Amino acid sequence: MALLNDEMREQLSGFFNGMKKDVTLAVFTTKEGCESCKDTEDFMEEMASLSDKIHFAAYDIDTHKDKAEAYGVTLTPSVVLLNSEQKHQGVKFNGIPAGHEVNSLIKGIMAVAGSLDTLPESQQQRLKKVTKPVNIKVFVTLSCPHCPGAVEKAHQLALENEHIDAEMIEAQTFSAVAEKFNVSSVPKVVINEKFEFVGNQTIDDFLSEIEKTQ
Amino acid sequence: MELNLNVTEETKVQLKKEVVYDSLIIGGGPAGLNAALYAKRKGLNVGIITERLGGQVMDTSVVENYLGYESLTGEELVNKFIKHVQKLEVPILKEAAVEKLSKKDGLHEVHLKNGDVYQTRTLVLATGSKPRKLGIPGEKEFSGKGVAYCAICDGPFFEGLDVVIAGGGNTAVESALDMAKIAARVDLVHRSEFRADQVLVDQLKKYDNIHIHLQTQMEEIIGEAMVTGINVLDKKTGDRRIMNTNGIFVEIGYLPNSDAFKDYVKVNDHKEIIVDAYGRTNVDGVFAAGDITTIPYKQIITSAGDGAKVALAVNDYLNTHAAVEAPQEVVAK
Ligand SMILES: Cc1cc2nc3c(=O)[nH]c(=O)nc-3n(C[C@H](O)[C@H](O)[C@H](O)COP(=O)(O)OP(=O)(O)OC[C@H]3O[C@@H](n4cnc5c(N)ncnc54)[C@H](O)[C@@H]3O)c2cc1C
Numbered sequence: 001m002a003l004l005n006d007e008m009r010e011q012l013s014g015f016f017n018g019m020k021k022d023v024t025l026a027v028f029t030t031k032e033g034c035e036s037c038k039d040t041e042d043f044m045e046e047m048a049s050l051s052d053k054i055h056f057a058a059y060d061i062d063t064h065k066d067k068a069e070a071y072g073v074t075l076t077p078s079v080v081l082l083n084s085e086q087k088h089q090g091v092k093f094n095g096i097p098a099g100h101e102v103n104s105l106i107k108g109i110m111a112v113a114g115s116l117d118t119l120p121e122s123q124q125q126r127l128k129k130v131t132k133p134v135n136i137k138v139f140v141t142l143s144c145p146h147c148p149g150a151v152e153k154a155h156q157l158a159l160e161n162e163h164i165d166a167e168m169i170e171a172q173t174f175s176a177v178a179e180k181f182n183v184s185s186v187p188k189v190v191i192n193e194k195f196e197f198v199g200n201q202t203i204d205d206f207l208s209e210i211e212k213t214q
Numbered sequence: 215m216e217l218n219l220n221v222t223e224e225t226k227v228q229l230k231k232e233v234v235y236d237s238l239i240i241g242g243g244p245a246g247l248n249a250a251l252y253a254k255r256k257g258l259n260v261g262i263i264t265e266r267l268g269g270q271v272m273d274t275s276v277v278e279n280y281l282g283y284e285s286l287t288g289e290e291l292v293n294k295f296i297k298h299v300q301k302l303e304v305p306i307l308k309e310a311a312v313e314k315l316s317k318k319d320g321l322h323e324v325h326l327k328n329g330d331v332y333q334t335r336t337l338v339l340a341t342g343s344k345p346r347k348l349g350i351p352g353e354k355e356f357s358g359k360g361v362a363y364c365a366i367c368d369g370p371f372f373e374g375l376d377v378v379i380a381g382g383g384n385t386a387v388e389s390a391l392d393m394a395k396i397a398a399r400v401d402l403v404h405r406s407e408f409r410a411d412q413v414l415v416d417q418l419k420k421y422d423n424i425h426i427h428l429q430t431q432m433e434e435i436i437g438e439a440m441v442t443g444i445n446v447l448d449k450k451t452g453d454r455r456i457m458n459t460n461g462i463f464v465e466i467g468y469l470p471n472s473d474a475f476k477d478y479v480k481v482n483d484h485k486e487i488i489v490d491a492y493g494r495t496n497v498d499g500v501f502a503a504g505d506i507t508t509i510p511y512k513q514i515i516t517s518a519g520d521g522a523k524v525a526l527a528v529n530d531y532l533n534t535h536a537a538v539e540a541p542q543e544v545v546a547k
Contacts, residue, residue: 008219015221039215100218122328144367145218145272145289149309172370182439184371184461185358198358200266202311204328 003043003098009050015106016051019113024055024082028073030062036173040077040096047105054109057082072165075174079105081112090158095170099142104151104168111152111159119160119203126207127161134210136166139178139188149200150187157206164210220289229261229305234333236260237528238324240312241340241471243269244514245504247295248521249338249528254302256529261305263312263324263332268292269342270468270505271514275366275392280515291514312341315478315500322499335537336528339475339487339495339502340521343468343512348380352435353464360441360461365389372397372461378444380432381465382406387414389465394421401457403427403446427457435462470506482508493524499535501528 004012025044029037041058048056061068061076071080071088081091091112097105110116119127136154140147154166171178171186181190190196195209237253239246242264253260266272274288283291300306311327315337324332345363347353353361362368365379369392377397379390382404390402391414400423407428408415418424427446434445436456443458470485479495479502480488487502489495489509495502503524504517 003215003217008217011219011221096215098215098217100220102217103220106221120328120330122330141367141370143370144364146266146364147367148220149266153309178371182359184360184440185362185364185368188358202265202309202327204311 002046003039004046004050012047012106013050016054016109018115019051019053019110020115021084021113022053022055023084023109023112024057024086025109026057026059026067026071026080026082028059028061028064028068028071028076028078028080030076031060034076036096037077039098040079043096043098044079047109053113075169075177081108083112089162090165091155092165092167093170094167095173096142097168097170100145100148101140101142101151101168101170103148104140104155107148107152108155111156116156119156123203123207124160126211127157130161130163130210130214132163132214133192134161134164134213135192136164136206136210137169137181137190137193138166139169139171139181139183139190140186141171144186146200147187150189153200153203153206154189157203157210218287218289220293227303227305229263229307229332231330231332233259234321234335236334236532237336237338237525238263238322238332238334239338239340240264240324241269241342241504241506242267242296242306242308243340243342243504244271244292244295244518245269245342245506245521245524246338246340247292247299248518249340249503249525250299250304250521251302252522252525253338253528254299254304256525258525258529258532261307261332262299263307263310263326265309265311267296267306267308273364273366274514275388277514279513295518312474314474335535336499336531337501338493338521338524338528339472339479339500339506340504340517341471341474341506342517343470343505345464346467346469348432348435348464348466350432350434352437352441356435356437356441356462359439360437361435362461362463363465365392365463365465368461368463369393369396374398375460376401376458377461377463378403378432378457378459379463379465380404381467382428383409383465383467384411384414386410386465387418389463390424391417391421393463394424398423400424401427401459403430403432403444403457405429405431405449468505468512472506492527493520494527499531501531 048054079093158164158166236258271288271292376399387410429449431447493501503520505512
């Protein structure tokens, strides 16, 4: 089932014309007990068809254990964005990035393609001091209009610092994970499984929480 | 499965720190966007600084009272606004929070949270409002643990559960209607009578899982790890009781986002910026528009209209006030 209509295809193809570098959408699925795996795979393949610079790769999490491990994939479906050197820079989506999250996916692709503005100098300076591993989980629902803002910021931080890894987690598909972190309002941001806040806060607020882990 | 695609091309023009703007607009909701449109068309050198481009309209599921559009999502409507403004190449600085304002050499300075400063001859304050809190015990403690302020965002967590909607205005009634489709039971609790439009109130009858409690005061939110209920006072009988519930959506109106400005311009007891019919504040060259002002009734169309009016007032102001001399550069050495 195609998710994109003609109008969306045209709009997105135009948008992706601005991609500076290639990006691979690596989709991890399981054969059994995964309701949205097939849809996610189809959707990513559809996205890849919109630009020569977007590539699609499908992996079964059980048969490609090495890859899953290398990218830190434990949930299915998950989509990892790889850069032109096939490197994982910490931009990951757990659960289908549909609904409002399609916007995070598009921004993620453009960011990994090197086509978005970098962070201002003052924030770069703060980021330089982050030298220990940081994991940012952003819990979302697909009906949440201001969740993509939080996901995009987390991904941007991951792209600008190799120690930061950022993942969207769709709270309904992964309700057990959401429950573990007591998620009942989104976006909810959890850093290193310890520091958390609710809402689409500013990059500076993200940085303040991240600094607590250093 | 559906897609809520929302890609607007980034504006090519950027806001510059070395430029003195004719007008800087703080806030990118309907008021700020329309102010930018009108100011730009008057030939003013104008820019927008905003946290979340689109404002509250982004959180609105459907809008059915904007003239010319019978029904569309808030996001669709505001994307039309944004596209229109972007066509005119107005620089928009997004995801930027203004922390305070100050005066220097006859100009106004806008200080961002990240330390950056921008200069302008006039200001349009249009930072809108945010959901009002109940202000009762338990609210803060259980915020994000059953207490929520965005029904379309957090509604899915309450599938098959019981929820309370607090409030009696349009937003509360709309949330009750939305939640009735997902939740097992919806209790609509309001301390007085309905303020919502009759067309909406009439629709409540269509759902037999919606229960209405008017003249009912919420006194405390209770729970353990998550919310389990609320203590309510029936104002007619004077009885107090516990209403069991899994979640509470607070939809009791809005509070102006005026904290960053309250030391610069006069606000009233409700924290609304006091303006006259032209949108002028008590400070020369500083204007305000939309939800943040003392203008009654807070709607998308009234905020947008307000933005237009204020931009015209800014233009008149600039026409009658000569530009201050650019401060002389002091040559060191
Ligand atoms: C759930 C919901 C449903 C609604 N439904 C309707 C409806 O159906 N019809 C209708 O007419 N109205 C509706 N409204 C009301 C309508 O959305 C508002 O009246 C309108 O958006 C106000 O516009 P504004 O431009 O004044 O402010 P806002 O829309 O609030 O925009 C303010 C902007 O300022 C930014 N900002 C805030 N603080 C700062 C800061 N310190 N620095 C920089 N930027 C800042 C914000 O991020 C935002 O972008 C609804 C509101 C809500 C919340």
